[in-house]
Amino acid sequence: MTENKLWSRRRVIAASCQLSAALLLSPALATAQQASTKRRLRWQNWAGNQKSLPQHIAVPRSEDDIIKLLRDSSGEIRPMGSGHSWSGLVPSDGTLLSLDRLKGLISHDANTLQAEVWSGTKLFAYGPMMAEIDQAIINMSDINYQSMAGAISTSTHGTGNELGCISSFVSELQLITPDGESIRCSAEKNTDLFNAARNGLGVLGVITRLRFQNREKHRLHQQTWLADIEATLDNIEQLNRDNEQFELFPLPNSDKTLVVVTNPAQAGAADQITNNPDALADMEKLFNLSNKLPALSQSVYNMGLEMAVRGIEHRIGPSYDVLAHPRTTLFIEMEYTVPADLGVDCLREVLQTIRDKAPEVAFPLEYRYVKGDDTMIGMFSDQDGCSISVHQFAKYPKWRDYLATIEPVFWKYGGRPHWGKWHSLTDQSLASLYPNWQQFKTIRQELDPKGRMLNSYLRELLGEA
Numbered sequence: 001m002t003e004n005k006l007w008s009r010r011r012v013i014a015a016s017c018q019l020s021a022a023l024l025l026s027p028a029l030a031t032a033q034q035a036s037t038k039r040r041l042r043w044q045n046w047a048g049n050q051k052s053l054p055q056h057i058a059v060p061r062s063e064d065d066i067i068k069l070l071r072d073s074s075g076e077i078r079p080m081g082s083g084h085s086w087s088g089l090v091p092s093d094g095t096l097l098s099l100d101r102l103k104g105l106i107s108h109d110a111n112t113l114q115a116e117v118w119s120g121t122k123l124f125a126y127g128p129m130m131a132e133i134d135q136a137i138i139n140m141s142d143i144n145y146q147s148m149a150g151a152i153s154t155s156t157h158g159t160g161n162e163l164g165c166i167s168s169f170v171s172e173l174q175l176i177t178p179d180g181e182s183i184r185c186s187a188e189k190n191t192d193l194f195n196a197a198r199n200g201l202g203v204l205g206v207i208t209r210l211r212f213q214n215r216e217k218h219r220l221h222q223q224t225w226l227a228d229i230e231a232t233l234d235n236i237e238q239l240n241r242d243n244e245q246f247e248l249f250p251l252p253n254s255d256k257t258l259v260v261v262t263n264p265a266q267a268g269a270a271d272q273i274t275n276n277p278d279a280l281a282d283m284e285k286l287f288n289l290s291n292k293l294p295a296l297s298q299s300v301y302n303m304g305l306e307m308a309v310r311g312i313e314h315r316i317g318p319s320y321d322v323l324a325h326p327r328t329t330l331f332i333e334m335e336y337t338v339p340a341d342l343g344v345d346c347l348r349e350v351l352q353t354i355r356d357k358a359p360e361v362a363f364p365l366e367y368r369y370v371k372g373d374d375t376m377i378g379m380f381s382d383q384d385g386c387s388i389s390v391h392q393f394a395k396y397p398k399w400r401d402y403l404a405t406i407e408p409v410f411w412k413y414g415g416r417p418h419w420g421k422w423h424s425l426t427d428q429s430l431a432s433l434y435p436n437w438q439q440f441k442t443i444r445q446e447l448d449p450k451g452r453m454l455n456s457y458l459r460e461l462l463g464e465a
């Protein structure tokens with residue numbers, strides 16, 4: 001049986017009513033209050049867990065403006081993209097530098113399927129812009145709010161055994177160093193700097209232009225359904241083999257997972273894209289309701305999920321529309337990438353740890369595969385990876401305790417933290433995970449000996465405190 005809407009509001013309500021009746025309870029209504037404080041030049045990231053009070057926010061119109069700014073100013077300066085990182089990469093009480101005015105297509109080549117864009121171009125604009133020249137990004141994250149420079153500075157990725165992260169699609173870039181020198185980098189020219197800057201954390205200078213290797217414009221068909229987690233994990237090799245892209249959203253404290261597969265759409269298939277911004281809230285409601293009867297909570301939750309999540313959700317359309325999903329609920333995320341062949345064992349241990357130590361958590365995990373690359377310190381540097389994300393609603397102040405409880409599991413499997421997501425690792429531990437860590441630090445020190453592109457978080461991360 002197929003049905004377009006995986007999470008049907010009607011079915012969630014029906015399932016909730018049945019569970020409520022069974023438990024003689026009614027679901028509680030949550031109210032949220034938002035406080036806002038008005039201050040001059042106040043910056044915060046998407047989730048609100050990173051904040052700063054910048055002295056200046058510079059929004060240059062040209063590369064010359066950036067060179068002048070770097071040469072004529074003093075003090076801390078941090079490039080920013082769209083503020084979609086949970087780690088402290090951006091915050092600056094000095095100068096924040098936005099490339100929002102440097103956006104759009106610079107040039108393209110129909111034979112090589114390459115295109116050069118200004119690095120402030122947002123991912124949501126990149127898709128339609130490339131479609132106009134019959135090209136498309138090879139793969140992307142499951143959101144599209146980031147700037148291209150922000151995305152490649154942290155090895156932002158999607159899923160796909162044979163598909164790399166966005167940094168690995170960069171074929172050339174223009175970098176303005178902290179002392180104002182403009183340098184062209186590629187695999188052939190300034191190679192070390194090229195490999196470092198494709199996951200440069202914004203500490204090597206300001207990236208102004210990016211040339212990407214694209215693929216032909218294409219349409220995708222994404223299908224999502226609910227399944228038993230253990231049976232799915234036993235079948236993971238086949239799911240990976242049979243689909244261009246495959247990922248899971250395991251539902252903690254249940255026996256279930258959402259399975260998502262994405263493949264080329266059939267010729268002539270009509271557009272079909274539905275988004276359900278209520279899905280997370282609905283899932284949490286079911287979970288909380290099930291927890292009213294602790295002794296049976298897991299089986300009641302499984303039952304509720306089976307009642308509420310039925311059939312297969314289909315998304316068909318241009319690749320950039322199918323892969324990007326709106327995210328309206330604020331949450332905090334930690335993600336570690338373990339060697340691809342350790343992914344299943346690591347996920348099983350994470351799920352067991354949540355059962356043992358965090359029975360109150362309902363927020364789904366995310367489980368993806370990404371092909372290895374030749375960046376200097378990207379999460380996929382020299383190894384195919386399996387990325388496992390753990391999240392909690394930003395509205396719960398104890399999100400940090402939850403993530404810290406799970407984090408040591410990833411360390412056992414040699415996990416590398418996503419640079420843009422919350423984690424607690426610093427210099428020494430990172431050196432043991434990245435063979436090129438010292439080389440990256442040396443390049444940074446040569447380019448910026450005074451460390452003006454470092455904030456306090458980055459100083460600690462890089463061991464330069």
Ligand SMILES: Cc1cc2nc3c(=O)[nH]c(=O)nc-3n(C[C@H](O)[C@H](O)[C@H](O)COP(=O)(O)OP(=O)(O)OC[C@H]3O[C@@H](n4cnc5c(N)ncnc54)[C@H](O)[C@@H]3O)c2cc1C
Nearest residue numbers: 081082083084085141142147150153156157201202207420
């Ligand atoms: C809801 C949500 C969903 C997400 N989904 C995914 C996902 O599916 N996959 C994934 O891998 N990640 C995901 N992320 C993480 C996100 O892709 C990364 O953190 C990304 O780096 C954010 O890009 P940004 O444009 O917001 O950059 P910012 O967060 O503003 O900055 C990130 C880094 O880029 C640097 N930078 C920005 N512009 C420049 C420049 N011009 N020159 C040099 N350095 C620069 C900054 O200094 C900083 O170090 C998600 C984040 C959120 C909030």
